[in-house]
Amino acid sequence: MSMSVLKEPKPHREFELERLILFSDAVFAIAITLLIIEIKLPSLPNKLSEHDYWVALKPVATEFSVFAASFVFIGNFWVRHLNLCRFLQQYNEGLIRRNLFFLFFIVSFPFSTSAILHTNEHFMLPFFIYLCNLSGCLAALFWISYYIFQRNPGLTIPGHHTEKELLYQRFKYGFLTMATGFTCIVMTYFLYPENITYQRISYFSIPILALFNHFRLKIKKRNTLRLVHRVAPNNHN
Known part of the structure; x- marks a missing residue:
């Protein structure tokens, strides 16, 4: 069979x-x-x-x-x-x-x-249901990318290692951003159920984390591309 x-x-x-x-x-x-x-x-x-x-x-x-x-x-x-x-x-x-x-x-x-x-x-x-929906999508995308890029690379086309790694990192950071931000919002509502100011401030945790991880990913991309450019001449020689 x-x-x-x-x-x-x-x-x-x-x-x-x-x-x-x-x-x-x-x-x-x-x-x-x-x-x-x-x-x-x-x-x-x-x-x-x-x-x-x-x-x-x-x-x-x-x-x-x-x-x-x-x-x-x-x-x-x-x-x-x-x-x-x-x-x-x-x-x-x-x-x-x-x-x-x-x-x-x-x-x-x-x-x-x-x-x-x-x-x-x-x-x-x-509101929490909507955030769960977003978190679920990001978690599932990260799960798929981990499965095909890390656990089963044979499912993907040969080569393009840098692109695959950067895409995997992008999905990982996206999931971590939403998961961490969602946790901060839920914890704020749990710890300060009557404090509307704290609750509204907690909403900014997601965009702040998204911006932080955006720059982290840009730095990682730049460092990865530098490493590729350094390795390429050595392989050519």
Whole structure:
């Protein structure tokens, strides 16, 4: 049985890998489309003052802002997933399961996006659900990158070691940023449940950590490229 799998024609395996990627793209497309379905303009009287129009449309504006943010997040995750897939030449059951785990959080976005609209100072659970959704996506991407770049490099195309390493580090830093920031926010709400100022300050932990890790990654990229340039002439000689 195992020998027949090994001798399976290569074009057939490429077609199966293409199906995995196309299925993922379809999930992204459906999730990003479902975001906008629930946003509808309210029924408005024929004659309203400018102020009354704004009051009537303010909830829709809020919904559209949340939709736009989720659209950006899903689009960004699609780009990251695309960057991962361009290095793949093979797949196995472990990759399929990890990819499905990632897609679970993608299809959850319409739910968490609609939930966050019900967030207020006394009910923060929808906000935490949304952050969990983001954290899950980043954790799953990091899990996939670790699996294909570190544990099963044979699943990827030969060469491009520097690009693979930098992409892996990018996913690792992205996951660590969200996981640490999310933990800081949750701990702040747990330790200071009545202090709104501390709670709002804790929101800045994610962008601050993202900026810090962005520069860490740039430094690592620069050092890696310097090392490659130094090694290349020596190999040539």
